[in-house]
Amino acid sequence: MDLDHARRVAVEAAEAAGTLLRERAPGGFGVRAKEGGDLVTDLDLAAEKLLLDRIRAAFPEHRVVAEESGVSGDSAAAWTWFVDPLDGTNNLAIGLPLYVVGLALCHQGLPRLGVVHDPVGRQTWSAVRGRGALGPRGPVPLPRRPRGPHGPVIAWTQGHDVSRDDPAVRSLKAALDVRARRVLQLWAPLLGWVLLARGDIDAVVGYRAEAVDLPGGLLIAQEAGLCVRGFDGELFDGHTGLPARRRNFVAACPELVDDLLGLVTAATR
Known part of the structure; x- marks a missing residue:
């Protein structure tokens, strides 16, 4: 598998989808609720079709899991x-852009x-495992954000099926609110990974x-040098076979991750 070629295809497809979103968003679009209460727009569907057309044309033997249309391709495919x-x-x-x-x-x-592409800022980040992360200005160095006196800035993400009254969520959010300078709920998890990277x-x-x-x-953050660990303290590699109950993690610079792990461990006991 030529991952350099795959990166080029993915970057070009993501940027083309970003252009579609950026150009069509100001003109208005249809919005409807999906099962479970989340939303889908005409723009989601149009961008997904563009992405799927390009991926399937370049890699017809690959399986695809898409946010809106689900699973397609060979179920036995390795990729x-x-x-x-x-x-x-x-x-x-x-x-909100x-x-x-x-x-x-x-x-x-x-x-x-x-690959993550920001259509509004017209910026793209990408990573290949073991080769580092690339941003708009080239290789992404390990972030050296100075730790302020008022605690870290943390992005929070959770699955769509997590209920509002989940006791673990209530406990975790309360602990993070006390410890952090600010807890961001971006409604865009991939944006949180880019901000971290x-x-x-x-x-x-x-x-x-x-x-x-x-x-x-997750891969972009890891390749930028960030540490990602599960709530159990083990390295978290984002394997897609993990059930939802095990997709719990803390991602941060190496010198901060242990502190945050201790916090979430205490909150979820």
């Missing part, structure tokens, strides 16, 4: 694409390639995270 055509649909629906396009390519469940925030904490938007962003 699987994960496609999030518009991560941040709820933001776009209320006129915080959304990205995300793609990931996994081999037997392990993320090998990740470039050093704008200090950590991402995930609880039962969604599978589609997890592997690509």
Whole structure:
């Protein structure tokens, strides 16, 4: 598998989808509720079709898992694409320009390639496992964000099926609110990974995270030098075969991750 070629295809597809979103969003679009209460727009569907057409044309033998249309391709394929055509649909629906396009390519469940494109800022981040992360200005260095006196800035993400009265969520959020300078709920998990990789925030904490938007962003952060560990303290590689109950993690710079792990461990006992 030529991952350099796959990166080029993925970057070009994500940027084309981003152009579609950026150009069509001001003209208005249809919005409807999906099962479970989340939203989908005409733009999600149009961007996903563009991405799927390009991926299938370049890699017809690969399996694809897409946010809106589900699973297609050979179920026995070793290579699987994960496609999030518009991560941040709820933001776009209320006129908040915080959304990205995300793609990931996994081999037997392990993320090998990740791409995140910001249509509004016209910026792209990508990573190939073992080769570092690339941003708009080239290689992404390990963030060296100075730790302020008022605690870290943390992005929180959780799965769509997590209920409002989940006791673990209530406990975790309360603990983070006390410890952190600010806890961001971006409604766009991939954007949180990019903010972490470039050093704008200090950590991402995930609880039962969604599978589609997890592997690509996680890989970009890991390849930028960030540490990602499960709530059990073990290294977390974002394997797509993990059930939702095990998609719990803390991602941060190495010197902060142990502190945050201690916090979430105490909160979930």
